[in-house]
Amino acid sequence: MSDRNHLNGSEATSARTERGQQTRERILDSAARLFYVKGVGSTTLDDVRAASSTSKSQLYDHFPDKTTLIHAVIDVQSRSVLAREAGRLKGVRNLSGLRRWRDALVQSNMLHDGSYGCALGAMSSELSDNDERSREALAAAFRTWQQLLVETLTRLRDLGVLTSDFDPRKLGTGLLAALQGGYILAQNGHSPELMADALDMALDRIETFADR
């Protein structure tokens, strides 16, 4: 408090803004984790408040209702998943690289025995039919994710690793669907091997286009 009194007006505002930003991030972080582990419908604003150690008024200041919070979490989770995927896929220049992308996904899935599924897929399954804005935001994320896969397959074709005899868009969709279905089966069966089998089928299909 005594420090505060020594700050001039703009420093005080900036300190308040920074504290507010930290609170906002703490709320988002807790909400993202609860939505992922418990599901969106089963998480109350009181759960979020308790997990983020915030007061009712702090929570309300940043997120006046649950829908606003959901949209912000979709934004955070989409950025996180897409940044991870972009990072892993950008360096893929051969079929071993694609297998390493698959291995990283299966390894992560094994860390919690298949539980929780894909943050984006699970929110989409729960929200798409009930909140159009959530559906659109998640659809945009999935389009970008599919596009990252299409770019990777196109790169492999341009490098001569794959022949020109396939439609990268359809194969990119198939690969993303195999991953999403793999998440569902692994979560349900507590069995990451099911995700591995799902991805292997897609990769085996892609390898039939290998230019030997």
Next chain:
Amino acid sequence: MSDRNHLNGSEATSARTERGQQTRERILDSAARLFYVKGVGSTTLDDVRAASSTSKSQLYDHFPDKTTLIHAVIDVQSRSVLAREAGRLKGVRNLSGLRRWRDALVQSNMLHDGSYGCALGAMSSELSDNDERSREALAAAFRTWQQLLVETLTRLRDLGVLTSDFDPRKLGTGLLAALQGGYILAQNGHSPELMADALDMALDRIETFADR
């Protein structure tokens, strides 16, 4: 009421039992539809009561809590999906038959522009990490579904349609995952074509084992 007075004891009991059974089915039917369209977490027992035109005490008589109702709905939906799949898959004796199975799924998905996804997949995504009994019941349904696909692929191999050069179990998992991922993408993008692309990738992979 006057009719009732003319019934003897066992007829009265039987009439009560039949009415009770009808009420139970009406509740289950409404709950299954609400869980499918709104999601399990977002459906309250009051929603179910209103949709099934039952009183609080009637609902409570049949399902003392939401968890009991959820388990009963999983049972109903599993039987329904598995009966449909068993019926469609049992006659598949060539690759065109497998394509017809795919067409039927895509056609159903087009009826509501991809919405709602798979009744079992959506419940699994929402419930698997929060209720172990739900997860186990859904895992059993998914194992049976995968087994139906494995039996179909094994039959195609035994008929000489496919070579012996593949693992029916892994390919069955891949096919089921492609379908589940297809449901997720079609629901999210309001685009049944994404489910079609997902299934086509899996069927194209299976056809690489065609005995030509």
